[in-house]
Amino acid sequence: MRGTVLYAPGDVRVEDRPEAAIEKPTDAVIRLTAACVCGSDLWPYRGIEPIDGPRPMGHEYVGVVEAVGSEVTSVKPGQFVVGSFVASDNTCEICQAGYQSSCVQREFIGGAQADLMRVPLADGTLVATPGTPDADLVPSLLAASDVLGTGWFAAVAAEAGPGKTVAVVGDGAVGLLGVLAAKQLGADQIIAFSRHQDRQKLAREFGATDIVTERGDEGVAKIKELTNGLGAHSVIEAVGTQESMMQAIHSTRPGGHVGYVGVPAEVQLPGVELFFSAVHLHGGPAPVRRFLPDLISLIWNRTIDPGKVFDLELPLDQAAEGYKAMDERRAIKTLLRP
Amino acid sequence: MRGTVLYAPGDVRVEDRPEAAIEKPTDAVIRLTAACVCGSDLWPYRGIEPIDGPRPMGHEYVGVVEAVGSEVTSVKPGQFVVGSFVASDNTCEICQAGYQSSCVQREFIGGAQADLMRVPLADGTLVATPGTPDADLVPSLLAASDVLGTGWFAAVAAEAGPGKTVAVVGDGAVGLLGVLAAKQLGADQIIAFSRHQDRQKLAREFGATDIVTERGDEGVAKIKELTNGLGAHSVIEAVGTQESMMQAIHSTRPGGHVGYVGVPAEVQLPGVELFFSAVHLHGGPAPVRRFLPDLISLIWNRTIDPGKVFDLELPLDQAAEGYKAMDERRAIKTLLRP
Numbered sequence: 001m002r003g004t005v006l007y008a009p010g011d012v013r014v015e016d017r018p019e020a021a022i023e024k025p026t027d028a029v030i031r032l033t034a035a036c037v038c039g040s041d042l043w044p045y046r047g048i049e050p051i052d053g054p055r056p057m058g059h060e061y062v063g064v065v066e067a068v069g070s071e072v073t074s075v076k077p078g079q080f081v082v083g084s085f086v087a088s089d090n091t092c093e094i095c096q097a098g099y100q101s102s103c104v105q106r107e108f109i110g111g112a113q114a115d116l117m118r119v120p121l122a123d124g125t126l127v128a129t130p131g132t133p134d135a136d137l138v139p140s141l142l143a144a145s146d147v148l149g150t151g152w153f154a155a156v157a158a159e160a161g162p163g164k165t166v167a168v169v170g171d172g173a174v175g176l177l178g179v180l181a182a183k184q185l186g187a188d189q190i191i192a193f194s195r196h197q198d199r200q201k202l203a204r205e206f207g208a209t210d211i212v213t214e215r216g217d218e219g220v221a222k223i224k225e226l227t228n229g230l231g232a233h234s235v236i237e238a239v240g241t242q243e244s245m246m247q248a249i250h251s252t253r254p255g256g257h258v259g260y261v262g263v264p265a266e267v268q269l270p271g272v273e274l275f276f277s278a279v280h281l282h283g284g285p286a287p288v289r290r291f292l293p294d295l296i297s298l299i300w301n302r303t304i305d306p307g308k309v310f311d312l313e314l315p316l317d318q319a320a321e322g323y324k325a326m327d328e329r330r331a332i333k334t335l336l337r338p
Numbered sequence: 339m340r341g342t343v344l345y346a347p348g349d350v351r352v353e354d355r356p357e358a359a360i361e362k363p364t365d366a367v368i369r370l371t372a373a374c375v376c377g378s379d380l381w382p383y384r385g386i387e388p389i390d391g392p393r394p395m396g397h398e399y400v401g402v403v404e405a406v407g408s409e410v411t412s413v414k415p416g417q418f419v420v421g422s423f424v425a426s427d428n429t430c431e432i433c434q435a436g437y438q439s440s441c442v443q444r445e446f447i448g449g450a451q452a453d454l455m456r457v458p459l460a461d462g463t464l465v466a467t468p469g470t471p472d473a474d475l476v477p478s479l480l481a482a483s484d485v486l487g488t489g490w491f492a493a494v495a496a497e498a499g500p501g502k503t504v505a506v507v508g509d510g511a512v513g514l515l516g517v518l519a520a521k522q523l524g525a526d527q528i529i530a531f532s533r534h535q536d537r538q539k540l541a542r543e544f545g546a547t548d549i550v551t552e553r554g555d556e557g558v559a560k561i562k563e564l565t566n567g568l569g570a571h572s573v574i575e576a577v578g579t580q581e582s583m584m585q586a587i588h589s590t591r592p593g594g595h596v597g598y599v600g601v602p603a604e605v606q607l608p609g610v611e612l613f614f615s616a617v618h619l620h621g622g623p624a625p626v627r628r629f630l631p632d633l634i635s636l637i638w639n640r641t642i643d644p645g646k647v648f649d650l651e652l653p654l655d656q657a658a659e660g661y662k663a664m665d666e667r668r669a670i671k672t673l674l675r676p
Contacts, residue, residue, distance in 0.1 A: 093568060094592050102592030102616045104567070229442070230431060245609065254432050254440030254622070264609025271583065271602025278440045278622035284592070284613050 002338065003114030004057040004319045009047030012057065012323050014316060020116040025071040028122035030063035030081060034142045035112045036310065037322050037334040038085075039172050040263060045323050049265075057319075058113030058336075059085040060145040062138060065126075072122045079128040082296060083119055084288035085109050085146040090124030100124070100289035113319055115338045127292045130300060137299060139307025139335055143177065144295040147333065148306040149288030150261050151177030151238065152295065155185055157259030157282040158234035162186040167223050168208075169248045170238030171199040173309040173333040174261060176206055178236040180306060183207025184298070187234070191226060193219055193247075199332065202308060216243055223251040231256060237283070240264045246273075254278035261286055310335040340676070341452030342395040342657045347385030350395065350661050352654060358454040363409040366460035368401035368419060372480045373450045374648065375660050375672040376423075377510050378601060383661050387603075395657075396451030396674075397423040398483040400476060403464075410460045417466040420634060421457055422626035423447050423484040428462030438462070438627035451657055453676045465630045468638055475637060477645025477673055481515065482633040485671065486644040487626030488599045489515030489576065490633065493523055495597030495620040496572035500524040505561050506546070507586045508576030509537040511647040511671040512599060514544055516574040518644055521545025522636070525572070529564060531557055531585075537670065540646060554581055561589040569594060575621070578602045584611075592616035599624055648673040 003017040020029050035058045043049035065079045075081055088095050088103035095103050107120045119125055133141055140148075151174045160166045160182040168178045171194035182190045183206060191210040192203035200211050212222045223232055231253035237245055240262025248258050249269075260283030274281070298304045312331035314322045315338075322334035341355040358367050373396045381387035403417045413419055426433050426441035433441050445458045457463055471479055478486075489512045498504045498520040506516045509532035520528050521544060529548040530541035538549050550560045561570055569591035575583055578600025586596050587607075598621030612619070636642045650669035652660045653676075660672035 093566075097593045099593035099616055228431075240609075255435045255437035255625075260613070264613055267609025269607040269609060269612070271578075271605025271607060274607070274619075275598070275602055275622050278437055279620075281612075281619040282617075284616035287593075 001115040002316060003111055006044055006051060006055045006057050009045060012045060012320050014319050017056065017114065020114070020118040022067055022069045023118060024120065025069040026121050026123065027069045028072055028075060028119045028126060029066045029116055030061070030119060031066045031116055032061055032063040032112065032114060032338045033080070034062055034138050035114070035336050035338070036060045036142060037326055037336070038146060039174065041323070042327055045327060056111035056114070058111060059109040060142060060147065061112040061117060062142045062145065063117070066116060068122060074123040075126050075128050080132050081126040081128050082141050082144050082292060083109070083126040084149065084292065086285060086288070087120040087125040088289055089121050090289060095124065098290045099287050101285040101287040113316065113336055125289065127296060129296055139310045140299040140305055141296065142335065143306040143309060144292060144299060146288060147173045147309060148177045148295060149291050150174050150286040152181040152291050153286035153288070154178045154236040154238060154259040154261040154283065155181035157257070158236050159257040160185045160187045160234045163188055164233040165189040165191065165227055166234040166236065167191040167193070167232040167251050168236045168238065169193050169244050169251070170262060171196060171203060172238060175236065175238035176202050176309055177306050178238055179203050179208050180206040180304060182234070182236070184304060191223060191232065205308065216247055219247055220250040227253070233257070234259070238262050240267065242267050245269065249274065249277050249279055252277065252279045256280070257282070259283055309333045313337065339453040340654060341449055344382055344389060344393045344395050347383060350383060350658050352657050355394065355452065358452070358456040360405055360407045361456060362458065363407035364459050364461065365407045366403055366410055366413060366457045366464060367405045367454055368399070368457055369404045369454055370399055370401040370450065370452060370676045371418070372400055372476050373452070373674050373676070374398045374480060375664055375674070376484060377512065379661070380665055383665060394449035394452070396449060397447040398480060398485065399450035399455060400480045400483065401455070404454060406460060412461045413464050413466050418470050419464040419466050420479050420482050420630060421447070421464040422487065422630065424623060424626070425458040425463040426627055427459050428627060433462065436625055436628045438625040439623040440625070451654065451674055463627065465634060467634055477648045478637040478643055479634065480673065481644040481647060482630060482637060484626060485511045485647065486515045486633060487629050488512050488624040489574070490519040490629050491624035491626070492516045492574040492576060492597040492599040492621065493519035495595065496574050497595040498523045498525045498572045501526055502571040503527040503529065503565055504572040504574065505529040505531070505570040505589050506574045506576065507531050507582050507589070508600060509534060509541065510576060513574065513576035514540050514647055514670070515644050516576055517541050517546050518544040518642060520572070520574070522642060529561060529570065543646065554585055557585055558588040565591070571595070572597070576600050578605065580605050583607065587612065587615050587617055590615065590617045594618070595620070597621055647671045651675065
């Protein structure tokens with residue numbers, strides 16, 4: 001079977017790999033209908049995150065179940081499924097509290113940019129759709145696997161909802177889908193930070209009421225202007241840099257909520273600033289599995305169309321170009337078809 | 339009138355100061371019945387926090403209203419009152435959301451270790467008790483002004499409640515009253531970190547079910563042992579050092595809540611560790627005013643006895659000894675009688 005492998009920064013190849021197979025009785029193997037390139041895939045691609053050898057890439061996926069292990073009961077061969085980027089048992093105390101991405105048995109998914117993939121803990125990880133989806137629903141269902149689920153989690157963590165002003169730091173696919181989530185959750189005012197016209201346009205389509213082009217302290221000042229000097233009730237952080245985290249915290253009113261999902265790899269939060277900001281801070285790897293059933297329904301009923309974030313679609317064989325386009329910011333997000 | 343003034347590290351004096359008086363129509367002047375020394379007073383006393391000149395000390399207080407400005411309507415001369423350590427209007431949008439310590443008009447109180455004190459924004463800051471309290475209630479009412487209100491806020495921020503295991507980092511007065519708050523809020527299991535026998539004893543009196551004497555990673559391991567490997571649902575952080583913050587975060591299960599009230603002056607939180615911990619983090623200067631009416635009721639009805647944290651009582655004139663005893667850890671908390 002074919003699959004992408006990252007060999008070194010900038011060097012991603014599609015090559016023959018060992019056929020995915022059932023290894024444990026709780027596994028499933030799925031034949032991928034679509035996969036995509038995540039913003040976090042760009043970290044090792046750019047050499048920011050070191051790799052210790054060739055790495056099979058991809059963790060966002062939809063497909064058709066090919067085979068299941070002997071203990072799998074909730075999905076069966078032939079079903080179309082969406083899964084989280086973190087495998088979880090969905091039964092432990094942490095999962096039951098809604099934190100499946102921190103499941104006591106969790107495994108991070110890899111190798112989804114391929115023809116076939118083994119999914120561990122299939123019962124707790126995969127959700128079957130009501131039937132075989134129309135072709136135009138596939139990108140949106142694929143988005144649910146990570147980028148939508150992550151934007152959604154950020155909006156929930158930020159307590160976006162009716163009566164709230166929500167600000168969104170980051171106009172990548174996660175930030176844009178954070179806008180969509182805030183809208184669905186009923187927020188009154190949604191302010192997107194963005195300097196790129198195409199992304200501003202998509203933010204408005206997803207529900208943004210205001211666009212702020214300034215960043216850092218100037219961006220914070222704009223948010224204050226728009227909120228009677230108080231700051232937003234809810235702020236979504238979808239970047240993960242020191243500047244973006246501080247911009248998010250400073251844009252939030254005292255007692256407000258910051259939902260952060262950008263991996264803050266290099267960030268050091270100054271305790272005293274956080275203390276006097278009096279905000280709530282919550283984030284982490286999104287527990288996508290918590291939201292999957294609802295997100296699938298919203299997509300199936302055509303209430304939301306998160307698939308719009310894919311502005312480049314390529315056959316799997318051209319994965320290298322898909323990475324390059326995202327790296328060079330020519331594409332927001334690349335969908336790959338095996 | 340007499341009042342304490344800090345001149346330099348270790349040099350706190352009781353001296354004659356200008357008589358407190360109404361300066362604004364929203365002020366009240368109160369005659370202090372009791373005041374006390376706060377853990378945070380020890381920062382400048384120890385030279386950790388620099389002062390830029392002689393500083394009148396004290397921000398925890400109970401007393402009798404002596405005079406009110408022309409616009410004050412909610413308290414009147416002769417009433418016994420408890421106030422927050424932060425003056426607030428209690429009407430702005432931030433106050434109404436329960437964050438009075440971040441009120442748009444806030445003023446930090448100073449000079450409470452004195453005969454008389456001016457309280458700004460009296461209507462939004464002071465709460466009158468149902469009558470003149472019995473003498474034995476005074477220490478508990480005084481505690482409500484900061485140390486109890488702060489421990490209570492930490493427990494609320496940590497979402498302590500029924501079905502929860504709560505761990506408390508810090509066995510100072512705030513941590514001990516965090517234990518009391520967690521108990522009142524209905525927590526099932528309350529684990530206090532403490533190495534001091536007298537504080538362990540008080541923690542148990544306040545509701546601690548378990549004591550852990552280990553700190554840092556060893557302390558975290560103990561919490562994991564006591565919680566089926568998962569960590570506590572709720573953790574109160576009442577110290578404010580790098581070690582104590584990380585101990586609190588690592589003691590919390592994914593999806594759990596850390597309520598932090600120790601001022602983390604020197605703390606830098608590593609973003610990536612916070613991210614993968616998947617905890618909720620909330621804290622800041624406690625909005626004591628939010629809780630004052632309920633806390634006064636609980637004290638008035640003799641449901642709680644937070645005044646037990648005062649293990650040293652001195653006349654105001656001996657304030658210097660009160661500071662010294664706390665600095666040398668001979669006392670948990672010093673009450674001063676003008």
